[in-house]
Amino acid sequence: MIKTGPYPYIAHKITSIWKFYSDGFRHMTVGKKLWTIIIIKLILIFAVIKLLFFPDLLDSRYATDSERAAAVRQALIEKRI
Amino acid sequence: MNDLMNVVDWSRAQFALTAMYHWLFVPLTIGLSLIIAIMETIYVRTRDERWKGITKFWMTLFGINFACGVATGLILEFEFGTNWSNYSWFVGDIFGAPLAIEGILAFFMESTFIAVMFFGWKKFSRGFHLAATWLTALGICLSALWILIANAWMQNPVGMEFDPSQMRNVMDDFWAVALNPVAINKFFHAVTSGWTLGGVFVVGVSSWLLWRKSNIVAARKSMKVGAWVGLAGIILTIWTGDGSAVQVAKVQPMKLAAMEGLYRGKCGQELVGFGLLNTDKRPYDGQDAINYEISIPKGLSILANHDANSFVPGIEDLLDGISVDANGDTINTISYAERITIGREAQDALRAYNEAEQRGDRQAMDSAATLLKEKYEFFGYGYLDSPEQAIPPVALTFYSFRIMVIIGGYLLAFFAAILLISYRRTHFLEKSWIHWIAILSIPLVWVCSQAGWIVAEVGRQPWTIQDVLPVNAAISDISSTSVQITFWMFAVLFTLLLIAEISIMLRQIGKSAKTNIENPDK
Numbered sequence: 001m002i003k004t005g006p007y008p009y010i011a012h013k014i015t016s017i018w019k020f021y022s023d024g025f026r027h028m029t030v031g032k033k034l035w036t037i038i039i040i041k042l043i044l045i046f047a048v049i050k051l052l053f054f055p056d057l058l059d060s061r062y063a064t065d066s067e068r069a070a071a072v073r074q075a076l077i078e079k080r081i
Numbered sequence: 082m083n084d085l086m087n088v089v090d091w092s093r094a095q096f097a098l099t100a101m102y103h104w105l106f107v108p109l110t111i112g113l114s115l116i117i118a119i120m121e122t123i124y125v126r127t128r129d130e131r132w133k134g135i136t137k138f139w140m141t142l143f144g145i146n147f148a149c150g151v152a153t154g155l156i157l158e159f160e161f162g163t164n165w166s167n168y169s170w171f172v173g174d175i176f177g178a179p180l181a182i183e184g185i186l187a188f189f190m191e192s193t194f195i196a197v198m199f200f201g202w203k204k205f206s207r208g209f210h211l212a213a214t215w216l217t218a219l220g221i222c223l224s225a226l227w228i229l230i231a232n233a234w235m236q237n238p239v240g241m242e243f244d245p246s247q248m249r250n251v252m253d254d255f256w257a258v259a260l261n262p263v264a265i266n267k268f269f270h271a272v273t274s275g276w277t278l279g280g281v282f283v284v285g286v287s288s289w290l291l292w293r294k295s296n297i298v299a300a301r302k303s304m305k306v307g308a309w310v311g312l313a314g315i316i317l318t319i320w321t322g323d324g325s326a327v328q329v330a331k332v333q334p335m336k337l338a339a340m341e342g343l344y345r346g347k348c349g350q351e352l353v354g355f356g357l358l359n360t361d362k363r364p365y366d367g368q369d370a371i372n373y374e375i376s377i378p379k380g381l382s383i384l385a386n387h388d389a390n391s392f393v394p395g396i397e398d399l400l401d402g403i404s405v406d407a408n409g410d411t412i413n414t415i416s417y418a419e420r421i422t423i424g425r426e427a428q429d430a431l432r433a434y435n436e437a438e439q440r441g442d443r444q445a446m447d448s449a450a451t452l453l454k455e456k457y458e459f460f461g462y463g464y465l466d467s468p469e470q471a472i473p474p475v476a477l478t479f480y481s482f483r484i485m486v487i488i489g490g491y492l493l494a495f496f497a498a499i500l501l502i503s504y505r506r507t508h509f510l511e512k513s514w515i516h517w518i519a520i521l522s523i524p525l526v527w528v529c530s531q532a533g534w535i536v537a538e539v540g541r542q543p544w545t546i547q548d549v550l551p552v553n554a555a556i557s558d559i560s561s562t563s564v565q566i567t568f569w570m571f572a573v574l575f576t577l578l579l580i581a582e583i584s585i586m587l588r589q590i591g592k593s594a595k596t597n598i599e600n601p602d603k
Contacts, residue, residue, distance in 0.1 A: 024200025030141055030589060031199065034148035037581065044574070045152050049159065053567050056162035057557050058170055069248040072170045073435050076248075079554045080428050080463060 087561035089552050092164040095568045097538070099156045101531055102575045106150025108530050111225065111272055112279015113143040114218035116310050120303075121214050125207045131599035135299050137202075138598045139283065144199060145589060149582035154228075156571070164564060168545045168555035174251045175241055175258060176231050183227035190220035225275075226268050233264030236537070237332040238546050243457050245434045245450050250549075263328050267537075270321035273314045274530055277492060280311020281519075281526040284499055286590055288519035291510055295594040301510065305503050312496035319489060323384065329540075330385035330393070333547060334404055335471060336540035338396045339478040341381055344370045346395040352380025355483055358476050364397050364469055396475075400468045415459070417468030420548075424463025427456035461549045470551075473542040481535040488529035495522055 028035070058068045117140050124132035158180070161169040169176075197205060197213035205213070234240075240257030241250040252258060284307040290300035329337045337343075342358050343350070356374030379389040386393070392411040394404050402416035415423070430453035437445035453460075465471055499519070502509040509515050541547065545555040 020200060021196060034145060038148050038151050041152055045155060054159035054163040057166040068170060072167050072248040075167055076554055077432050077435060
């Protein structure tokens with residue numbers, strides 16, 4: 001008797017899901033244009049806008065949470081002056 | 082100081098631009114997701130393949146809108162980290178959970194079930210596919226829920242305790258945050274307004290098909306579904322709008338006063354249906370606030386407190402410390418001048434805490450933290466130079482509210498009329514002027530939808546977090562030049578994207594006039 005474990009079943013399921021998505025994308029009509037827009041938008045947003053124009057100031061300027069907290073505390077104190 | 086105010090104003094303008102752009106797509110996603118789910122339900126119940134064709138037509142338009150809206154909300158989160166870093170850190174513990182849940186839900190639930198919706202017509206049973214369509218609609222609503230919980234917390238901060246060592250508001254009651262009365266009302270108001278917008282869109286596009294004398298049967302069927310969803314949507318939007326007014330009267334009475342241009346309130350306060358504000362009016366100058374008005378007697382008392390004879394405080398009343406409590410009773414509370422004093426005491430406590438921490442004086446830190454906790458409720462007022470700085474922009478709030486309500490009233494009549502025409506006076510469906518009223522209602526409903534958000538967010542000013550953090554304290558230490566650059570970059574980018582996206586939508590709608598919607602394979 002040949003033992004079959006869970007792994008061939010899981011692999012089959014993953015393959016089925018992959019085929020489902022790949023068949024779906026391959027047969028798209030309007031969707032191809034939309035996905036082009038989505039991909040261009042995501043590249044613009046993450047690779048250009050986020051990287052070049054929108055650094056997370058506290059993450060980039062300070063190494064630890066306590067430093068960030070101290071910076072925010074100082075900023076909020078100084079804003080009153 | 083000038084550069085600070087420039088940074089604040091440009092950052093606010095940038096956030097408003099990106100938020101309004103994002104909100105162009107979200108309500109249509111909410112509305113169309115429900116409408117296609119209903120249409121597919123009709124198909125599954127009747128087994129009429131023509132309804133399958135109709136569903137797939139609207140599903141394509143849903144997909145276009147959904148794709149165009151993808152990632153527009155992410156830019157708002159980027160702005161938190163760059164332009165509003167103090168605010169972002171300050172609220173991190175509160176925002177972190179809702180936004181994480183929203184992101185996870187949006188990605189997994191929607192991407193899974195949307196894939197089944199678009200790719201699975203031939204691969205799954207009718208029932209499974211229908212379930213995926215309904216779960217897509219549900220997933221969209223659940224995504225909206227968490228964002229609105231976060232926004233509601235800005236309007237009515239609850240369920241937290243401020244920790245000066247972390248400089249964060251730490252969530253100590255998740256359910257208080259999640260079940261914030263402002264959040265619950267806001268969620269249903271936003272979702273039902275999306276149904277309204279979706280309904281107008283479907284009726285408007287269907288009318289265009291009728292005008293082109295194309296797919297007449299499909300257009301009439303779609304029109305009925307769109308009108309029913311729209312009518313239910315606008316009725317519920319009006320009902321939840323009433324709920325919003327009650328919440329605003331309780332937790333943001335200054336916003337309500339600004340919405341009404343009300344400076345001195347009274348018992349049995351009238352509601353201004355329409356009026357022209359006196360642009361020279363300032364607090365305590367004795368001038369009339371509104372030059373010409375059409376008002377509803379006792380209307381504002383009924384709207385705010387559901388009590389025709391209740392007191393509704395005006396701007397000057399609130400500055401003086403006259404307000405109403407949660408039961409609607411008039412109370413003498415703390416004047417805004419006193420709030421500024423208390424706020425400054427809270428900030429002095431924070432400074433003392435900071436100095437004690439630098440010295441390593443644990444006892445002094447604890448003492449300062451205790452004092453800060455006592456005074457924290459009005460912490461943000463310490464940043465104001467005068468009580469008048471706590472007044473939101475009255476004109477923008479006042480007119481936006483009227484635009485929203487007047488168009489909302491029109492839409493109620495619009496859907497009722499469309500249903501009457503669709504069922505009882507069908508010969509009107511051939512009239513061009515009916516078609517064009519419906520088509521022109523499409524941009525109108527978007528104006529209404531955006532106006533509602535302007536009331537909510539402009540009426541909240543000067544606060545990023547009501548009473549706790551004003552915009553000039555929330556802003557990052559950056560130059561106004563950098564914000565201006567990104568503002569104009571977004572303005573150009575969004576305009577180009579919007580033109581591209583609208584043209585794809587119009588092209589798809591235009592194609593439908595030349596195809597058989599009910600039987601697209603023929």
